[in-house]
Amino acid sequence: MAEKIKVTDLRSALELLKTVPGQLIETDEPVDPHAEISGVYRYVGAGGTVMRPTRIGPAMIFNNVKGHEDARVVIGLLASRERVGLLLGEKPERLGFLLNEAVQNPIQPVTVPNEKAKCQEVVHYVDEPGFDIRKLIPAPTNTEEDAGPYITTGMCYASDMETGESDVTIHRLCLQSKDEISMFFTPGARHLGVFREKAEKFGKPLPISISIGVDPAIEIGACFEPPTTPLGFNELSIAGALRNEPVELVQCLTIDEKAIANAEYVIEGELIPNTYVREDQNTNTGKAMPEFPGYTGEANPKVPLIKVKAVTHRKNPIMQSVIGPSEEHVNLVGIPTEASIIQMIERALPGRLLNVYAHSSGGGKYMAVLQFKKSQPSDEGRQRQAALLAFSAFSELKHVFIVDEDVDPFDSNDVLWAMNTRFQGDVDTIFIPGVRCHPLDPSQSPEYSPSIRDKGISCKTIFDCTVPYHLKDKFKRAKFMDVDPSRFAPKLFKK
Template identity: 75%
Template sequence: MANKVNDLRSALELLKGIDGQLIETDVEVDPMAELSGVYRHIGAGGTVSRPTKEGPAMVFNNVKGHPGARVAIGLLASRRRVGYLLDCDPKRLGFMLNDSVANPIAPQVIAEGEAAACQEIVYMADDPGFDVRKLVPAPTNTEEDAGPYITMGMCYAHDVETGEHDVTIHRLCLQGPDTISMFFTPGARHLGAFREKAEALGKPLPISISIGVDPAIEIGACFEPPTTPIGYDELSVAGAIRKEPVKLARCKTIDEYCIANAEYVIEGELLPNTYVEEDQNSGTGKAMPEFPGYTGVAPKQVPVIKVKCVTTRTNPIMQTVIGPSEEHVSMAGIPTEASILSMVDRAMPGRVQNVYAATPGGGKFMAVIQFKKTVPSDEGRQRQAALLAFSAFPELKHVFLVDEDVDPFDMNDVIWAMNTRFQGDVDCITIPGVRCHPLDPSNDPACDPSIRDHGIACKTIFDCTVPYDQKHRFQRSKFKDVDPSHWVPGFID
């Protein structure tokens, strides 16, 4: 099947033609907790509380309070589906993204006077009755959430001094008719540096938020330093995946660009020295469900975006994600895999066979590295590879090392290797006191007084590989290799 995907609509059309990958419903759904509650069962997977499963993407065609609006969820909530959307073997996605980072194709601004699909309809903030909460059908994921959240907004801004651009995904809460709060993980995103620089100069930072775009953009936007250093525009990764530039359009009200074929674009400015309590409208003390499976704490101060206008396609489709879902694993985890592959292969070419940023870690906390020892001097290099992985992705907490005969994408196989090839007193390597991720609640002095600050963790290597000189003792049972479809027509292994 030829992959013709270049926006959200073509992605949905592709999935419609593949059995079991997309379902639509015309039954009315309330965006307040109900929509996410439905998808939690149907296809969220990931670290969502059970019962849940990895299932099809969904489109809700009847959203309460938003006549004519549609909401899509779960497009990337399956590694196999990501493979369809990016036209790649699911087990080779990390390699494909690694190649894309190395061979970027820069975005391209559409010609002056050329119509942008994302600007077919324009709503100005000074229009009577303007309210971003009514224009954008953003779900409230749980009844405890601080408010409706945009969870799949491609935030695009530039450095006010150098002009360098960056695109990232942030937690965006609709706070009022023309105000949105924006959460930044400390020190983790280029846009945070852009905002701080603009604020130091007393200037607002123009920012566009493009919602409902090509899935290649959504995955490319999740790369982080050092793989994509400041000044590297991650839209170039999507360009490389599609082998053509991402098209940008000039915004209507700010000095910035947006993604030309997005379903929705919000134009605004991050205001200097202006903050709100993230839960000012709910008072719950909670933000929204985050990727580790817990609800994030609502900070007392988060920066504010002043909305200037909203532009949309005709009959736009809102796209959203459940934070602790398999969709987050795809978006964050596959770039993590590419980053580790890049870093380790430069140091020891050919040793790492594959990497999986596994579902239990939400795509960030845990990686399985498949390592091949070919000569006696390779013994010990597997642990060096794990140390390099921590450097490639600083938010990584646990690395599992397995041999080439273990499927890194099958956690049952990984845990089997741990049970039969791992000894806790000699094969567990701990590195305490290292900065990790603030959304892991165990990374806190309240859990261990030796932890000096929230967000510091003990990084751990679980070496489940066989010692090189013992390989002959660890041969797996050798079954006859046959094609089962001869006996079971249509069977896919």
């Protein structure tokens, strides 16, 4: 039954999950979007780098959101690798390979007529009496000290004013007033940042659409970064390849830009040139929101501002949200990271990398485990070359663990076993100091160590937990009888 449901948008994704036990739950209990939704889901299925107790669990729909009678909120859609595999039709351990294939075979988006766009079933213009995005969109506040309500899975779509090239990325978006949204850019890390800076140089506003609640293939495809997807590469084409059909866009109603046609919500607006606000101007907490390393990010004192022109949505819309440090972030950014590493290493060292896992403890960004096979004496040392290539494939990577083919890279206990029995700290640790990484790691600052020259610079490290090729015969794991366990425990091992 499950395989008959074709996923094309958020609603069909939820319908698919309903057919699989343990993947989706709903509640009619009244819930406050201010901190309570995330507070609940922390226990249900957040996982990731969220402070314990937490766990990997089902996605969750809140049907009774205070202050928003006609809307629901879904959280945790991609907060389990198993669920991502289910939604993309691939084994969880092969998702990096699936995305690598999609990047290499892109299918460009197409534009459909406005009357066909489900995202424009209901329209609210900014000049209408009582217009207020905070009332129209049930954007949750992750914690009680957040700068404000955040849109955490908004697909931000904009175009280069000179070339016309377009792209989609996910950014930290805080609702600041009835018609204003602040937009945080990691310096130098996103294509839309280049588009914004170019528009600002010309003194012109940059039209931008924010599509919320879309096909999960779009969300994952949007999380690729250079060099895998260079400037000018429209990442919606990755989602097109994953679904083997183009993503449908629609012309916005108030700006010269497009949006995702079957999104639950679309915000139409403009990034105003030379206009900035303090991210926590309404709360003065000094905090922004919980970020992927597991800490609450500092409020940025100067972030660009979007002026909203309109909000459109489907009838009875579903707001989608994510907890910043959750397993959902791990999968959103980590699986594209894996694909980027696979692509880079396979080009240079074909056939040697068996798999890669962007580990949960690094939020999908800071840590990768490479499963590498040495087949001949000349392969010794190439495992470390592969680690160097991984750093080149994804600049925000901080730690790389390398394991042999008999170690499961997705099993942390197995990786630590390899570290305990196939690793000597003074021989197998390679330090690469003074390299730019990511500013959200609080240890990457001059305050932590005087050896660090600037915030976001780190010592990248390789942990080589592989057996030297000439000693492979001395490190063979105990062999057990290969049996069919379903004969003896059919409930645990269903065929």
